[in-house]
Amino acid sequence: MRPFSYERAHDLASAIRAASHQADAPLHAPIQFLAGGTTLLDLMKIDVMRPDRVIDINPLEKTFSEITVTPMGLRLGALARMSAVAHHPAVEREYPVVSQALKLGASAQLRNMASLGGNVLQRTRCSYFRDTSWHECNKRDPGSGCAALQGLNRKHAILGTSEHCIATYPGDFAQALIALDAAVEIAGAKGNREVPFRTLHKLPGDTPHIETSLATGEIIVSFHIPAGAYARRSLYLKVRDRESYEFASASAAVALDLADGVVREARIALGGVATIPWRAVEAEDVLKGTMLDEVRARVAAEAAFAGARTFGGNDFKPELGRRTLVRALLEAAALEIR
Amino acid sequence: MDANSPLKASLSASRALKLVLSVNGRDHRLSLDPRVTLLDALREHLGLTGTKKGCDQGQCGACTVHVDGQRVLSCLTLAASVEGKAVTTIEGLALDESTLHPMQQAFMDHDAFQCGYCTPGQIMSAVACVMEGLAETDDDIREYMSGNLCRCAAYPNIVAAIKQARAEMKRSRK
Incomplete structure (x- = not known):
């Protein structure tokens, strides 16, 4: 792993301020937020992500991990861990697709670590993205090409692809959020904004290195899932x-x-x-x-x-x-x- | 160990983090490179080599430990991020010098290993699995232990061991 400096966030505003002045797309930026670490540390070990400064946002967990069930819907703090939400009785009963998608992801250990915010931002498992000995990867190195197009692409996408990238989005929870028309609340230097979750991820097009509509320094703080007639009949x-x-x-x-x-x-x-x-x-x-x-x-x-x-x-x-x-x-x- | 090893990379003092890690009920003062994972801190800096390094990328479960009672992968956890939390490793599981934890005893009783390399991770994961209430059926045990790989394929014996320990753990809680 390349050297980096480590610091802990003591409040959300200072974490955002510290990371807001970067030029790169957030997922390539030299300053990265650390939550569960299950994507970030993995990708740092294999040299795909190379931050020089890591800001640990776990000290903010108490404030941003609440699970709130109201007649209006379900609000999930972005630092809630996958396991806590998956096994929450009201989530299991009222929003089965959410509970099931979380339970079917990763392993028990990873679900105890991974935050919801990090989960939806997890990176593709495309082996050409993860293995830096391949120099062709438009996600990792914009303009370098896509080795998967002519390579081993059994696990690759068939919808939403472009001539520049066919990497599959690997997650499960995000699909549950889309099925239930969830909104995502994002905090940034200019305050908070809430947008439909389905607008968070961006098609690869000719910029596969830009994976989301998050601006640099922005942090997902919560998800809001409206109570709907269809939420209970979901899987x-x-x-x-x-x-x-x-x-x-x-x-x-x-x-x-x-x-x-x-x-x-x-x-x-x-x-x-x-x-x-x-x-x-x-x-x-x-x-x-x-x-x-x-x-x-x-x-x-x-x-x-x-x-x-x-x-x-x-x-x-x-x-x-x-x-x-x-x-x-x-x-x-x-x-x-x- | 080689002084140039990345596990103990000796960067300038300004980069080193001074940390207090609580492991198995004891506080340890350490000065660590920010890159040191909890796994490497345990094995290379505290001499607690019971926790095993398998894949070192979050896929095999050999490095499973408890942090504040939750089973996690120490290879994907920065040592710095667990300061102030209680870490429990396989060395801290036995009830006292002469009495193994029921899960340790059950793994021996059922021969739930062959080479033994994955065993500390299996046991730490299994203890948590029972405490979580997710080891009630054989299918549940297989599902909720799926993050611990055993390349010797001792799986049937691991399931049997967990069932024995589950009963013991329930009894001792009463």
Whole structure:
């Protein structure tokens, strides 16, 4: 690991002030915030991230880790740990997709460490991004190319790709946030702003090194998930190479508002298949106002992957993704709600 | 150990952090490079080599310790970030000089290892798993212990050991 200086944040404002004057995109900036460390230290050890100053924001944990359940919705502090939220009884009961997505991520140890804010910002597992002996990686080194396009790309994305990057967004929790139309509260030098969570991640396009809409120095402070008719009828289905402790090959976060089998509203987000946490709006539109059965679910899944582009190693993913979504929709429809 | 080893990199004094780490109930004063992980602090600076370095990148679980009672990976934890918290390692688990923790005894009773390298991490993780209430069924044990790899594949015996210790731990709590 390269040398860096370490300091602890004593209040949010000074942490933001310290990190606000950097020119680079936040994920490449020389000043990095340390929360759970499960992405940052990993990537520092393998020389992908190279901060020269690390600001430990864990001393702020008490203030920014609250889990608040109200009739209006769920507010989650960004420094809450994955395990605390996953096993919170009200989250398990009222927002099952949130609890399930968190429980199915990483391992028990990592979930005790990783914060929610860090979780949504975790970096891709693309092996060409993580292995610096490959010099081609537009995420790591803008303009250098993309080795995955012609390389081993079994785990790579089929939705939201560009000719510059096909790296998969690896997380699970973000899909739950998108399915439930969550907002994210961000603190910065100019104060706090709250934006729809789905606007946080940016498609790679021709700037894959810019992964989010966060400005330098900004910190995610909370997530707000509105209480909705569909929150209870929600689930997260994750299909992967191993039964546990593995990233998704395909996953679906699904939330349904049903009345006598008719879909009033459907919310769908896909994981393991896209460059960002992917909202499948086309599939939602197919379902709205219809009776949800296997045939209709299949039509929705076809719509979700109509724009898929494969790269050889991941040719299996559209069909895996479609089947994952069909199963998730049918399981969600069959849920007994109290 | 080589003076140039990154584990004990001797940078200028201004870069070194003066820390007090509480490990197994004892405070230790250390002067550490900011890069030193909790794992390296334990093994290289405090001589507590029970905690093992497997992958050193958060994938194998061999380095599992408890911080304020929570199981975490010491290889992805900066030593500096646990100042003021209570660290427990495999060396601090036994009840006294002559009495092993029920989980340690159960691993021996069930031969829940072969080479033994992953065992301290398995045991620390298993103790936490029982305390979390996530070791109630065999499936739960397999799921919530999935962060601890055993390349000798002693998994069936590890599950058996955890079940024995679970019963003992519940009894002793009453």
